[in-house]
Amino acid sequence: MVTSSTGITPRSTEDYHEVLANLSDGSVRRHFDPYLDIAWDAPEMAIDPQDPRWILSPEHDTLGATQWYRNLPVDKQIELGRWRVVNAIKVGAAFESILIRGMMQYIMKLPNNKPEFRYSLHEMTEECNHIQMFQELVNRSGTDAPGMRPLFRRLSPWIGIAGGYAHVILFIGILGGEEPIDHYQKALIRQGDNLPPAVLRTMEIHIAEEARHISFAGEFLQRRFARMSPRGRRICAYAFPLAMRWLATEIMKPHPKIVERFDIPDDVMREAFWDSPQARKVLAGYFGDMRALADSAGLYTPGSRRVWRALRVDGPMSRYRSEPDRTPSPTPG
Numbered sequence: 001m002v003t004s005s006t007g008i009t010p011r012s013t014e015d016y017h018e019v020l021a022n023l024s025d026g027s028v029r030r031h032f033d034p035y036l037d038i039a040w041d042a043p044e045m046a047i048d049p050q051d052p053r054w055i056l057s058p059e060h061d062t063l064g065a066t067q068w069y070r071n072l073p074v075d076k077q078i079e080l081g082r083w084r085v086v087n088a089i090k091v092g093a094a095f096e097s098i099l100i101r102g103m104m105q106y107i108m109k110l111p112n113n114k115p116e117f118r119y120s121l122h123e124m125t126e127e128c129n130h131i132q133m134f135q136e137l138v139n140r141s142g143t144d145a146p147g148m149r150p151l152f153r154r155l156s157p158w159i160g161i162a163g164g165y166a167h168v169i170l171f172i173g174i175l176g177g178e179e180p181i182d183h184y185q186k187a188l189i190r191q192g193d194n195l196p197p198a199v200l201r202t203m204e205i206h207i208a209e210e211a212r213h214i215s216f217a218g219e220f221l222q223r224r225f226a227r228m229s230p231r232g233r234r235i236c237a238y239a240f241p242l243a244m245r246w247l248a249t250e251i252m253k254p255h256p257k258i259v260e261r262f263d264i265p266d267d268v269m270r271e272a273f274w275d276s277p278q279a280r281k282v283l284a285g286y287f288g289d290m291r292a293l294a295d296s297a298g299l300y301t302p303g304s305r306r307v308w309r310a311l312r313v314d315g316p317m318s319r320y321r322s323e324p325d326r327t328p329s330p331t332p333g
């Protein structure tokens, strides 16, 4: 067993391999197919572009929380809500394709008999199914969502390639994308929000499979952090909050074409991403598990904490995985 220079003792190799074997086993026993497990053509799954259930949650969606949005006529709230949700789904699919590109390069360099090889392939198979499921939903929504914001789109092929070399940064990035999506989807489902049934079904399937992906990335990183040089750990301590903030913004902030189409004022965009007290609470709330992970790996140092704070991704640590954010909502005004 290796004890890190932070004094943290990671799992033994045997225990780590057992965790990976259990995750692989879970993928074999419980997985979903986008066409077998979603009754796309069932009448109740039909997607109605005018469905009032597209209206954004004022509590969990930072654009939906703005007064500007609440003051729009209901048909506009529905239309913008649909564009926003469908576009975030499209960006989620693009993010998963980057994950696959980086992870595929990583596993193809592994020697024989590495448990990461098998589990990563299960994960990539699931991500391919998610991409197909999300794209089917986008196609059926009647919304020609543009997807990734321009810079992210331009960088995306290179991020995949870079991730194939910098494995630790790749896995930090994987969590930076998966955590906001997972928290957003869980918050909506927990609250019992009224969502169009096709959206709800895809979210349920996604959440069920993402739990394994997030566990694997956490286990992988804990192990790598413990064996890292002090310099490498220092780099990761700062890369962590930067990746969280950047990826949360890329996933959640609407594409400029949507901003233009609905004429969303600049100050409303600033308020929603991430200036208002409600938006700050939502942003910081995505990363309770990540702060706990960084802390347990000795990466939540006084210096790096300043970066977490400056980027508004700081806050309380989760006491257990996926603990809902319990910080009270800011009082309006």
Ligand SMILES: [Fe+2]
Residues within 6 Å of the ligand: 096, 126, 127, 130, 206, 210
């Ligand atoms: Fe996924």
Ligand SMILES: [Fe+2]
Residues within 6 Å of the ligand: 127, 178, 209, 210, 213, 214
């Ligand atoms: Fe995933």
